[in-house]
Amino acid sequence: xxxxxxxxxxxxxxxxxxxxxxxxxxxxxxxxxxxxxxxxxxxxxxxxxxxxxxxxxxxxxxxxxxxxxxxxxxxxxxxxxxxxxxxxxxxxxxxxxxxxxxxxxxxxxxxxxxxxxxxxxxxxxxxxxxxxxxxxxxxxxxxxxxx
Amino acid sequence: xxxxxxxxxxxxxxxxxxxxxxxxxxxxxxxxxxxxxxxxxxxxxxxxxxxxxxxxxxxxxxxxxxxxxxxxxxxxxxxxxxxxxxxxxxxxxxxxxxxxxxxxxxxxxxxxxxxxxxxxxxxxxxxxxxxxxxxxxxxxxxxxxxxxxxxxxxxxxxxxxxxxxxxxxxxxxxxxxxxxxxxxxxxxxxxxxxxxxxxxxxxxxxxxxxxxxxxxxxxxxxxx
Numbered sequence: 001x002x003x004x005x006x007x008x009x010x011x012x013x014x015x016x017x018x019x020x021x022x023x024x025x026x027x028x029x030x031x032x033x034x035x036x037x038x039x040x041x042x043x044x045x046x047x048x049x050x051x052x053x054x055x056x057x058x059x060x061x062x063x064x065x066x067x068x069x070x071x072x073x074x075x076x077x078x079x080x081x082x083x084x085x086x087x088x089x090x091x092x093x094x095x096x097x098x099x100x101x102x103x104x105x106x107x108x109x110x111x112x113x114x115x116x117x118x119x120x121x122x123x124x125x126x127x128x129x130x131x132x133x134x135x136x137x138x139x140x141x142x143x144x145x146x147x
Numbered sequence: 148x149x150x151x152x153x154x155x156x157x158x159x160x161x162x163x164x165x166x167x168x169x170x171x172x173x174x175x176x177x178x179x180x181x182x183x184x185x186x187x188x189x190x191x192x193x194x195x196x197x198x199x200x201x202x203x204x205x206x207x208x209x210x211x212x213x214x215x216x217x218x219x220x221x222x223x224x225x226x227x228x229x230x231x232x233x234x235x236x237x238x239x240x241x242x243x244x245x246x247x248x249x250x251x252x253x254x255x256x257x258x259x260x261x262x263x264x265x266x267x268x269x270x271x272x273x274x275x276x277x278x279x280x281x282x283x284x285x286x287x288x289x290x291x292x293x294x295x296x297x298x299x300x301x302x303x304x305x306x307x308x309x310x311x312x313x314x315x316x317x318x319x320x321x322x323x324x325x326x327x328x329x330x331x332x333x334x335x336x337x338x339x340x341x342x343x344x345x346x347x348x349x350x351x352x353x354x355x356x357x358x359x360x361x362x363x364x365x366x367x368x369x370x371x
Contacts, residue, residue, distance in 0.1 A: 008356035009349050015359075016330070018337055018352075046370060047363045050312055051331045059208035060222060064200040067229045068193065074230065 015044060181245035188236050200229050203246065206333065207253050213328045214257040215264075216317035224260050228253045247342040250335075254325055254343060261321050308369055315365040323358030330355060 002010065013019045014027050031038050060066075184202075187195035207228050212221035231252050239248055316324060329335045329343065341351055363370070 005349075005353050009352035012352040012356040012359070016337070043363050043370065044359050047359060047366060048331050050308070050366070051316070051327060051362070052334075054309060054312060054332060057205065057209035057212050059204040059225065063204045063208065063222070063225070064197055066222075067200050067204075067226050068197050070226055071193070071196070071230060071233060 011041065011044070015041070015048065178244055182241070185236060185239060185241075185245060188233065196229075196233055199232075203249060204229075206246075207249070209333065210250070210253050210328055211257055213313075213316065213332060214254075214321070214324060215260065216313075220260070220264070224256060225253075228256050231256065243342050244339070247339050250329070250339075250343045251345075254329075257325070258321055311366065311369050315362060318365065319358065319361055322354065323361055326351070326355045326358050327362060331359075 010019070010023070010027055014024065019027060031041065181199075184195045184199045188199065204225070208221060208225040211224040211228070212218060215221045215224060228249075232249055235252070239245070316327060319327065325344070326340065329340050330337075335343070337348070337351065340346075341348060344351065346354070
């Protein structure tokens, strides 16, 4: 007498033609003696057949393309792929970066140069000349202070 | 359909869904092809990876769709499986057939996603057979259940039965569902399923039996 576990194993193996010669014969004689077992076996066979006849499933046509696109995105985001990603950035983006960097450097250079220029171009402090008439009219010419 | 062999499916054949068990020499040719592809992928050949995806995409998508029951989710999951394969290919030790390793990754990814989706109270929104693509696309040797009986009413009845099978299959315990998909739908051998699932032979047989009984009980009304 088989345990329920063993019976289950035998039933599966029998349905899948995985029983060895002696085991298959023994199971055949069990079936001959048990109408319930035969009914159970037939029902299971029917279920297996119905399941096997379900339509085959196909992946979408662009499935492989989507996978490779996702793979590339991941490779770009991965640390080891970051440098390669930077290199492969579109030319326009790189150009913008170069232009912005050049503009930034130029502005910094200008800012550094400007105080010196101001100092150089700064006119000497001037005082009005000693012309009473001009002083009165407010149009007195200025003369530079002599240092 | 037992005996369908995933490894024997070439890229072109995979589009037409083979149903015949290949002779051993074809099987070993497929193994050789897979080993070459793996070697090329390890060397950074992205075209080899794309070829591998095209060979196995229908099988893996079929597995994820039957396991998850929602096309969009299943497609995302199948893509994830291939990305994991690419990432982990260096750790593949070449033991056994390549596709059993691929299926192991796929089945573990499915189980993890099912757990995650359960946590988010996810419900399948699109029945497996609702989309025309799921009907085999017209190229494959699909023998729909409807064709067994003639007439429009019989066609509708057959479609209802297919929907019921898909629905009840999707309602099985994930462990049971996986075994039914691998064995009764995809036709993998016991030895392949043992490698994929890591089960003992006795456990596989008894669990497969319980899975079939559970499905039979759920379909009892339709079987009368």
